[in-house]
Amino acid sequence: MQLSPSAxxxxxxxxxxxxxxxxxTLEFTIPDVQYPERLNAxxxxxxxxxxxxxADRDAIVLADGTTWSYGLLQHRANQFAQVLTEDLGLVPGNRVMLRMLNGPWTVACWLGALKAGMVVVTTMVAWRAQEVRGITERVRPRVAVVDHRGLTDAEEAFAGLPGAPIILVAGGHEDALLSACDAKDGVFTPVDTAADDVALLGATSGTTGVPKVTMHFHRDILANADTFAKHILHLTPDDVSASTAPLAFTFGLGGxxxxxxxxGGSMVLVERATPVELAKLxxxxxxxxxxTAPTGYRTVIKEGLADELGRLRLGVAAGEHLTISTFEAVETASGLRLVxxxxxxxxxxxxxxxSxxxxxxxxxxxxxxxxxAAVFDDDGRVLGAGEPGRLGVIGPTGCRYLDDERQQVYVHDGWNITGDTFVMDEDGYLTFHARNDSMIVTAGYNVGAxxxxxxxxxxxxxxxxxxxxCDDPDRGTIVAAFVVPREGVEPTEELTASILETVKSRLAIYKCPRRVEYITALPRNPSGKVQHFILRERAALAAAAAETITQGA
Known part of the structure; x- marks a missing residue:
């Protein structure tokens, strides 16, 4: 592996x-991803x-119809690059942390930092001080642009840290970011970065409870646009895109x-967008x-907005498994076939x-x-059509963790092993079976959650x-279901019995939940993924409490 001279x-x-x-292994097999050695994303x-x-076309559209043109976005990005280099003294390779909601200034700061050769670290405003502190200690940012509503947590997170970042407050009565940028002329010469200079450090969404920090190059930022967006979504300059995901997550950043x-299209930015809110726009x-996530489309339909979905050219579902029932429900209600x-x-x-x-x-x-892509068994052998196994992928992007021993878990023999169990058919179509960590072994049977x-x-x-x-003292492991009832439906023993009858009519008896627990909402991270580890922790605490009561009796 030979890296280009770094800027x-x-x-x-x-x-x-x-x-x-x-x-x-990194492969650049199509012309779209064969980039020059020097590249600034x-x-x-x-x-x-x-x-x-x-420069006059719309780049950003806000909920009230206000727009930022491409020219204005470019100007603001250049101003921020000037602030970083001229006022704050940063040099290429320094890290710039963004703790901002979805908005035009977030995009301008992201672009400006990359233009200046910095490494951008985006974090969720929803993260609390302890979470931010852990990431900060690892990535060592020189500057943190912080939304004024998250300033208290940021100050707590950075307190006492050696080399704590300079805080530049965005928004509020004293908008330091705006004042600093307004003082600049917006003329900036971009840094001539290498295509393989690190541009982004992104924390994983933490479905296991322990986020990792991924490292992405300038060319990586373009690669997903030049593959998925170009060849699957066929995006055009006329498309107007919107996403419920925060820009701190790569799903939201990309889409x-x-x-x-x-x-050459435009983006709709809403600070904390819900599926229903975007559907109304x-x-x-x-x-x-x-x-948005598959459950987002279900919610939109439930709220009577199926006709709005029918106006879309594309609905992209990712972040969690898209069940066939959700696909069919959306298509039946709106005519939209989810990607x-x-x-x-x-x-x-x-x-x-x-698509x-x-x-x-x-x-x-x-x-x-x-x-x-290929499907592997536990010993790393490629499986044939119809055999479930671990999904492996190779392409122009790939996993690189910052100082993390889990690098060797994700990458095997050059393949990115995603942590998902899939089945591939003779035509190369892949069908999701389970997350590797959501495969339940009960009574000697494998059950996909x-x-x-x-x-x-x-x-x-x-x-x-x-x-x-879920651990069970008598059976070892049982299948447990956490259920959110529909509005107006009471969680009763009769409902549980009815749910179990529905499952038994569709699946083998050993796959039927032995335990059904009702909750008001599933725990999700800000990208919409269900945090199964929280449910496991809840189940473990309940089991421990039950055992204590039994022993006391």
């Missing part, structure tokens, strides 16, 4: 890359797009920022492409998908052009469901 004067990021023998996304389409800018703002996809923070965005006539309901899709979840969701009284394996 970074602060070499922290390059030195923190995993050892070369732990890297995944922000230059490509804003400057080159303006060269192609002009809401990188993909529109790469293709489809008509007035002309949204054509929506990105399924699987991606990961490690790979930056979606790498398995299908249009290539969609096969129930299947996730095929490897996106530029990527290839998503399969049980779909059966439970078939009951008309169930709004949402999550299934886990």
């Amino acid at each position: 970074h004067l602060d070499t922290f990021a390059r030195e923190a890359l995993p050892p070369a023998d732990q890297w995944p 922000a230059v490509e996304l804003i400057d080159r797009t303006i060269d192609r389409f002009g 809401n920022v990188v993909f529109p800018l790469r293709t 489809i008509r007035p703002l002309g949204i054509t492409v929506l990105y 399924n996809g699987i991606g990961s923070t490690e790979m930056l965005h979606v790498f398995i998908s299908a 249009g006539d290539d969609i096969r309901p129930g299947a996730t899709g095929k490897a996106v052009p530029g990527y290839r 998503p399969e049980v979840e779909e059966a439970v969701l078939a009951h008309p009284g169930v709004l949402e469901c999550a299934v886990i394996g």
Whole structure:
């Protein structure tokens, strides 16, 4: 592995890359991802797009219809780059942390930092001080741009840290970010970064409870746009994109920022967008492409907004398993055939998908052009069609963790092993079976949690469901279902019996939940993924409490 000469004067990021023998194989098999040695992603996304389409077209649309043009976004990004280098004294390779909600200034700061050769670290405003402190200690940012509403947590997070970052407050009565940028002329010469200079450090969404920090190059930022967005979504300059995901997560960053800018389209930005809120904006703002989790589409239909979904050109579902029942419910209600996809923070965005006539309901899709996929057994042997195993992927992007021994868990023999169990058919279509950590072994049988979840969701009284394996003193491990009833449906013994009858009518008896617990909402991280580890912790505490009561008796 030979890296290009870096433009970074602060070499922290390059030195923190995993050892070369732990890297995944990287392949650039299609012309779209064959990039020059020198490449600055922000230059490509804003400057080159303006060269192609002009500066006057809308880049950002806000909920009230206010817009930022490409020219204004470019100007603000350049101003921020000037603030970093001229006022704050940063040099290429320094880390810049963004703790901001979805908004135009977030995009401007992100682009400006990349133009200046910095490494961007995006974090959730919803994270509390302890979570932010842990990431800060690892990535060592020089500057943190903080939304004024999250200032208290940021100050607590940084208190007492050696080399704590300079805080630049965004918004509020004393908007330091705006004041600093307004003092600049917006003329900036971008840093000539290498295509393989680290541009982003992204924390994983933490479904296991322990986030990892992924490392992405300038070329990686463009690669998912030039594969998934181009060959699967076929985005055009006329598309208006919107996503419920925060820009701190790569799903939101790609769909809401990188993909529109790469293709000359526009993005709708709402600070804390819900699926219903965005659905109500489809008509007035002309949204054509929506990105949200499958449960988001279910919620939109439940709220009587199916006709709004029918106005979309594309509905992209990712972040969790898209069940066939959800696919069919959305298509029946709105006529919209959801584009399924699987991606990961490690790979930056979606790498398995299908759209249009290539969609096969129930299947996730095929490897996106530029990527290839295989299914492996536990010993690393490639499995044949119809055999469930671990999904492995190779393409122009790949996993690189910052100083983390789990690098060797995700990458095996050059393959990115995603942590998902899939089945591939003879045509290369991949069907999701379970997360590797959601495969439940009970009474000697393997039970895929998503399969049980779909059966439970078939009951008309169930709004949402999550299934886990739960320790049981008599049976070892049992299948447990956490159920959110629909509005107006009471959680009774009769409801439980009815749900179990529905499951038994669809699945083998050993897959039927032995325990059903009702909750008001499933625990989710800000990207919409169900946090199964929280449910496991809850089940473990309940089991321990029951055992204590039994022993006391």
